[in-house]
Amino acid sequence: MLITALKTPDEIRASAGAKTVIISCEGCKEVHFPEAEALALYQELKDSGNALKVIRTEYVCSPENLTVQTKKHLDLIESADTLVVFSCGVGVQSVSEKFAKKPVFAGCDTIPLPGYQGVTPLEVDCDQCGECYLNSTGGICPIASCSKSLVNGQCGGCKDGKCEVDKEMDCAWERIYKRLEKLELLENMKYPAKLRNFAP
Amino acid sequence: MRISELFAKGEFVLTAEVGPPKGFNLDHLLHEAEEFLQDIHAINVTDCQSSVMRLSSLATCKALKDKGLNSIYQLTCRDRNRIALQSDLLAAAYFGIDNMLALTGDHTVMGDTKQAKPVFDLDSVSLLHCVKTLESGFDIAGNELDGDPPKFTKGAVVSPCSDSVDVQLAKMERKVEAGAEYFQTQAVYDSEKFIRFMEKAKQFKIPVQLGVIIPKNAGMANFMNNNIAGVSIPAWVIEELKADKEKTKAGITGVEIVAKIIKECREHCQGVHIMALGWESKVPALLEQSGLK
Ligand code: SF4
Ligand code: SF4
Numbered sequence: 001m002l003i004t005a006l007k008t009p010d011e012i013r014a015s016a017g018a019k020t021v022i023i024s025c026e027g028c029k030e031v032h033f034p035e036a037e038a039l040a041l042y043q044e045l046k047d048s049g050n051a052l053k054v055i056r057t058e059y060v061c062s063p064e065n066l067t068v069q070t071k072k073h074l075d076l077i078e079s080a081d082t083l084v085v086f087s088c089g090v091g092v093q094s095v096s097e098k099f100a101k102k103p104v105f106a107g108c109d110t111i112p113l114p115g116y117q118g119v120t121p122l123e124v125d126c127d128q129c130g131e132c133y134l135n136s137t138g139g140i141c142p143i144a145s146c147s148k149s150l151v152n153g154q155c156g157g158c159k160d161g162k163c164e165v166d167k168e169m170d171c172a173w174e175r176i177y178k179r180l181e182k183l184e185l186l187e188n189m190k191y192p193a194k195l196r197n198f199a200p
Numbered sequence: 201m202r203i204s205e206l207f208a209k210g211e212f213v214l215t216a217e218v219g220p221p222k223g224f225n226l227d228h229l230l231h232e233a234e235e236f237l238q239d240i241h242a243i244n245v246t247d248c249q250s251s252v253m254r255l256s257s258l259a260t261c262k263a264l265k266d267k268g269l270n271s272i273y274q275l276t277c278r279d280r281n282r283i284a285l286q287s288d289l290l291a292a293a294y295f296g297i298d299n300m301l302a303l304t305g306d307h308t309v310m311g312d313t314k315q316a317k318p319v320f321d322l323d324s325v326s327l328l329h330c331v332k333t334l335e336s337g338f339d340i341a342g343n344e345l346d347g348d349p350p351k352f353t354k355g356a357v358v359s360p361c362s363d364s365v366d367v368q369l370a371k372m373e374r375k376v377e378a379g380a381e382y383f384q385t386q387a388v389y390d391s392e393k394f395i396r397f398m399e400k401a402k403q404f405k406i407p408v409q410l411g412v413i414i415p416k417n418a419g420m421a422n423f424m425n426n427n428i429a430g431v432s433i434p435a436w437v438i439e440e441l442k443a444d445k446e447k448t449k450a451g452i453t454g455v456e457i458v459a460k461i462i463k464e465c466r467e468h469c470q471g472v473h474i475m476a477l478g479w480e481s482k483v484p485a486l487l488e489q490s491g492l493k
Contacts, residue, residue, distance in 0.1 A: 147307055148318060152325035152378075153371040155304040156357060156386065158364055159429040165307045177367040189370055193329035193378045195282070195322065195340070 004088055004108035006034050007132075009041060015105035015135055017082035020051050021073070022107075023095060025087030027058030038086055038107070052080055061090040066098055077102070089126030089134060089141055096139025096179075097124065103183050104139040106132045130197060136188050138179035145172035151194045201270050202298045203242050204353040204381050207407040213471030214492060215272060215384065215409060216483055217244040220255035226263050232480040233269055239484070239493055242299055244272040244384070244473070251278060251311025258288055262295045272355065273297050276305025281321035282330060282340055289334060293350030301355035301384065302327040302375075325371070325378045328354055332379035354379050358408075359386040359430030360397035368430075369400055376404045384473040385411035386430035389437050389457075391464035398468045407470035412461060414454040414479050414486065418442045451482045459489035466490075 006012070016022075022042055026033060045051035053076050057069040070077060077083065083099060085092045086107040096104035110128045125144035133142055133151055143149045147165040154173035157164025163171045180186050206213050216237050218229055237243055243264055247257040261271040273292050275285065292300065308318040322330060330340045337349040356375040362368045372383065383401075388394045388410055401408055415421045415433075418441040425433045437457055441448050448454065462472055472492065476483055487493040 148304065148320040148323070150304065150320065150323045152323050153374050154364065154367045155323070156359055156362075156368075157306060157310075157429045158362070158367070159427075160363055164429060165309055171364075174364055174367055177364070177370060181366075186370070190373070190377075193326045193374070195326045195329075198321070 003111040004033060004086075005111055006037055006041070006086075006108055007106070007135075009044075011135075012041060012084065012105075012107050013045075015082065015107075016045055016050050016084050017080075017103070018050060019079065019081045020045060021077050021080040021083050022051050022054040023060060023070075023083060023085045023087070024054060024056045025058060025060045025085070025091045026056060027060070028088070033086075041107075052076055060085070060087055061094050063094055063098060066094050070098075089128070089132050089144075090124055092132070092134050093124040093126070093139055093141055096134070100179070101182070103185055104134075106134040106139075108132065133194075136191055137176045138183060138185065138188070140172060140176045140179060142172055142176065145175070149196075151196060153189065201242075202351070202353040203270075203272070206241055207382060207470060211241070211471075212466070212492070213242075213382075213407070213409060214240050214474070214487070215242050215244055215471065216240045216474040216476055216480070217246060218260070218480065219246045219249050219477075220257065220260045222252070222254050224255055226255070226260065229260065230263060230267055233264060234267060236480045236483050237269070239487055240474075241471075242270040242272045244274055244301060247274045247276045247303070247305070248279065248311070249306075251306045251308050251313065251316075253311070253313050258292055258295070258297075261292065261297045265296060270299070271297060272299040272301050273352075274301045274303060275327065276303045277320050277322045277324070277327055278305030278308060279316075279319055281319055285322060285327060286330060286334060286339055289331060289352070290350060293352075298352055299355065300331065300352045301357070302331070302380075303357060324356055325374045328356060328375055328378035328380055353381050355382045355384060356380040357386065357411075358383050358401070360401075361386065361388055361390055361393045361432045362430040363432070365397060369397075372401065373404065376406055380406060382407045382409065382470075384409045387411050387413040387424070387428075387475060388461060388465065389415075389431070389433045391461050393432070394465050395468050398465075409471035409473040410462065410465045410469045411473045411475065412458045413475045413477060414451065414458050414482055415441055416451070416454060416477075416479065417448055451479060451485075454479075455482055455486045455489060458486055462486075462490040462492070 092106040158171040163169045245257040245260045264271045304323045308316040
């Protein structure tokens with residue numbers, strides 16, 4: 001069970017590029033997805049010519065399922081400059097893994113609630129932190145993938161690209177930097193100091 | 201005294217680091233500081249370094265101050281949430297400690313109390329932001345402070361020889377944005393790498409102190425090379441440490457190596473930060489050989 005909340009329309013409009021493909025995950029439907037608002041936003045982006053396509057689908061968190069669901073839209077996705085994903089943090093991360101060459105943005109924040117999310121794949125994780133950071137971090141979760149859940153960049157403990165806590169584990173911030181560099185989006189990392197909100 | 205005043209005057213600022221004991225007898229630490237660190241502008245006090253439980257950094261800074269020695273209060277985000285960090289910063293201000301250095305801190309599993317909860321409510325960047333907010337007369341929750349706001353010279357660290365140097369520079373920029381007024385670096389053994397780093401770091405127009413560790417023997421150098429993030433030791437250093445074991449044991453070789461690095465880097469930085477790691481007694485010789493005394 002999980003709850004997602006839409007990011008503000010302004011934030012969503014700002015992340016959508018001139019040619020956006022929207023992926024709307026409606027798998028965990030029972031869980032409060034703000035459908036009416038989302039549909040209105042999709043329509044707005046379509047009308048303004050920014051959204052090439054809205055792919056309404058489900059369980060994008062599962063890489064296998066995501067492959068099946070996006071198969072017939074690959075050309076469109078290829079021609080898009082950004083992908084905006086309306087799903088929980090796991091879904092956004094699965095999409096950004098699969099389409100690693102495309103800037104992928106989250107349209108939702110994932111709110112904490114006990115239980116599990118969708119069909120959680122093993123490679124990525126979301127801690128339902130309440131303010132999804134994936135838009136600043138190239139679609140890689142700093143909360144679940146960094147041993148200290150740092151939201152302002154790499155600590156001093158990274159050696160040879162590995163985390164100080166576990167030499168087998170890639171440093172999340174190293175991955176974030178490399179991905180943003182490849183996407184030419186390093187500017188995204190220049191946000192003011194962030195403080196996490198732990199209030200329930 | 202705030203070390204920002206020294207940087208502003210164009211002084212080449214010398215700092216050295218001491219680690220509090222696992223216990224509450226500070227006699228040895230204070231004696232060594234008075235004996236060997238008199239020519240140092242400010243003494244950094246580590247905050248449970250390497251996640252090993254020790255006497256607090258704040259109490260040690262106060263004890264140094266009582267002896268007339270200027271200190272830098274190191275503060276990590278590993279053990280305290282934002283309430284405790286702000287409270288301790290106000291305590292530091294009360295004691296008249298006016299230099300601080302913000303660190304994220306090592307993870308708890310790196311130390312001697314692995315079961316402890318790693319806090320990391322804030323990190324180095326948000327802690328700097330937090331200090332700046334206190335200085336504006338408000339706490340981080342937006343509540344007004346009672347009386348005069350505290351004022352610190354705010355420092356941070358950076359690893360110039362890290363294999364992820366671009367990632368480190370990106371973080372450095374964030375620290376500058378958040379209020380860092382000076383930087384101390386991780387130990388440097390490769391002057392060329394440091395100079396290349398400074399070419400890029402210059403753009404921030406913030407003083408940078410070259411970090412140095414006097415190597416005690418080849419084993420320690422190899423260990424640091426393999427295990428300490430951001431430290432890379434060239435082969436010549438290890439060769440020299442191996443060449444004459446007695447000379448190395450006496451600390452002469454280590455001091456020579458570091459003095460050479462300081463001389464090579466001096467015109468590219470604004471000060472030196474010495475991490476003596478128990479070899480405080482070698483600091484006067486190092487300053488002399490580096491031409492800093
Ligand atoms: S930042 Fe990570 S933990 Fe937070 S909602 Fe996004 S994916 Fe989940
Ligand atoms: S090394 Fe990387 S992943 Fe590990 S705690 Fe530091 S920033 Fe996070």
